[in-house]
Structures are given as structure tokens and as C-alpha cells.
Amino acid sequence: MVLSVDASSVELDKYEIWSGFKQLLPISMFVVVFAIAFGLAAAQTGLSEASTLLMSILVFAGAAQFAVLDLWGQHVPVIPLVITVFAINARHLLMGATLYPWLRELPRAKRYGVMMVVSDANWAMSMQAFNSGKRGMGLLFGGGLALWSAWSLGSWLGLKFGSVIQNPVSLGLDMVMGCFLLAMVLGGQKNLRMLIIWSVAAIAxxxxxxxxxxxxxxxxxxxAGGLLGAVWTEKKNEH
Incomplete structure (x- = not known):
């Protein structure tokens, strides 16, 4: 059964997009730093500037792009590379599924355009908005544009000036995204059901x-968490 949503909650106009863009700008600043590290690593691996920038612009998947660098060489192992990238990005299948009730209200071209810039941060913020009955499509797309722009810009900066920040982990910047997503979780519902669902997901x-x-x-x-949440909700609705 597909969740029914109010079509007005998924309206996508320039004001909503700009608002979402501005809301994700703070986290985008940290994305720039990691993108700089990626640009530097790509240059050291031997990728050309054009290939590096195209990868960041078209792929827009930080962890997967770093993984690709580990496999890059004169003879690229295509099958292991594809499997690795798919495994890292498989969570986007779940993101798409959770967003479908709202995305299906958009024309197909807009729907896939929005999904091109979906990442952890803008997905989390938009889902929080949707689940609160607020408009979240501007957050999803506008915020995604902010993150995508930051990643693309940072990759270019890394190619040019990457030696300035060779190891962002040493600065503790690897914790930023985790803390951000944790804040999104804590900002959601607080009850025994959610505690158990998140605990099961964490243990799994x-x-x-x-x-x-x-x-x-x-x-x-x-x-694990999603299946438990679906089963628990169905049982609850039966009473």
C-alpha cells in the first residue's frame, strides 16, 4: 500500500529550492573540505583533472569515489569496482523507496532530476519535514544542489590546492556528517517504539x-530497522 500524501507538500518552485539550498549551506562547508581531500587523492592516483571533475559532477558519491581510487590503476578491475560502488551506494535504493510517496507526485523528468542530488544529509532533513507534514521537496532538491555544488567545487580546489588539507580526519571532520545525522534522529519521534527500532538497526x-x-x-x-518499523506499524494500525 502506497502512502497517500498531499500534493501541495511536494511543490517545487524556486523559492522552496532556494530555501533548501540555504539550509544545507552550513553542512556543505564541511563537504568542501572532504572534496578537497578527494581532489588531492585523485591527482595523486593519476586521474586527470577532467576525469576527476566529471566523476564528482556526474557521480556525486563521496565514499564510492574514494573507494574507486583504491582500485584505480593501469588495469582497472571493472567487476570488483562495480560491485564495490554498488555496495556502498545501495542505501540509495532505500532512500528512493522512502521518498517514493512524495516523488511520485512529480513529473518523471523532475523526479529523476531530484534523485540525482540526493545524499544522506538532504534526505534526512527532507524526510523529517515530510513526516512532520511540512514541505520537504525544496530541502531535498535545493539542499542537494548545495551539497553537489560544494562537492564539485571542493574537488576542483583539491586538484589545485589540495596539499593544504591532506588529512581531514586528523581535524575530526570525519565526525561531522555522523553527528549531523544523529541530530536528525534525535529531532524525530521519541518513544519506546522508535528506540527499539533504532536499537535493532544499530545492532544489525x-x-x-x-x-x-x-x-x-x-x-x-x-x-533491519525499516522492516521492523513496517511490521510494528501494521500491527499497531490493526487495533
Missing amino acids: SLLAYLYLPENSHVVTGAL
Whole structure:
């Protein structure tokens, strides 16, 4: 059964987009730093400037792009590369599924255009808005444009001036996105049901991280929490 939504909640105009863009600008500043590190790493790996910039502009997937660099060489192992990138980005399948009730109200071209710039941060903020009955499409698309612009700009800066920030992890910047997403979780519903769902997701993710193939923990945790949430909701609605 597809969730019914108010069509007005998914209106996409320039004011909504600009508002979403501005709201994601703060987190975008940290994205620039990691993109600089990527640009530097890509240059050191031997990628041309054009290839690096095209990857950031068209792929827009930080973790996957770093993983590609680890596999890059004179003889690129295509199949392992594809499998690795798919595993890292598989969470986007789940993001798309959660966004579908709202995205289906858009024309197909706009729908896929929006999904091109979906990432963890703007997905989390837009879902929080949607679940609160607010407009979230501007956050999703406008915020995505802010993050995409930051990643593309940072990649270029990394190619030119990347030696300034060679290791953003040493500055603690690797914790920024995790803390941001945690804040999104804490800003949502607070009840026993949500506590148990998040706990199950966390435990499943931890076990997958320890015992399953690399990068599978993200999807495993999301599926465990999502399935429990779906089952629990159905049982609750029956009473």
C-alpha cells in the first residue's frame, strides 16, 4: 500500500529550492573540505583533472569515489569496482523507496532530476519535514544542489590546492556528517517504539560490520530497522 500524501507538500518552485539550498549551506562547508581531500587523492592516483571533475559532477558519491581510487590503476578491475560502488551506494535504493510517496507526485523528468542530488544529509532533513507534514521537496532538491555544488567545487580546489588539507580526519571532520545525522534522529519521534527500532538497526549494522562483507552494514542496518518499523506499524494500525 502506497502512502497517500498531499500534493501541495511536494511543490517545487524556486523559492522552496532556494530555501533548501540555504539550509544545507552550513553542512556543505564541511563537504568542501572532504572534496578537497578527494581532489588531492585523485591527482595523486593519476586521474586527470577532467576525469576527476566529471566523476564528482556526474557521480556525486563521496565514499564510492574514494573507494574507486583504491582500485584505480593501469588495469582497472571493472567487476570488483562495480560491485564495490554498488555496495556502498545501495542505501540509495532505500532512500528512493522512502521518498517514493512524495516523488511520485512529480513529473518523471523532475523526479529523476531530484534523485540525482540526493545524499544522506538532504534526505534526512527532507524526510523529517515530510513526516512532520511540512514541505520537504525544496530541502531535498535545493539542499542537494548545495551539497553537489560544494562537492564539485571542493574537488576542483583539491586538484589545485589540495596539499593544504591532506588529512581531514586528523581535524575530526570525519565526525561531522555522523553527528549531523544523529541530530536528525534525535529531532524525530521519541518513544519506546522508535528506540527499539533504532536499537535493532544499530545492532544489525554492527553485526554486519563485524561479520559480513565490507560496506554491507549500511544496507543491513537500514533493512533491519525499516522492516521492523513496517511490521510494528501494521500491527499497531490493526487495533
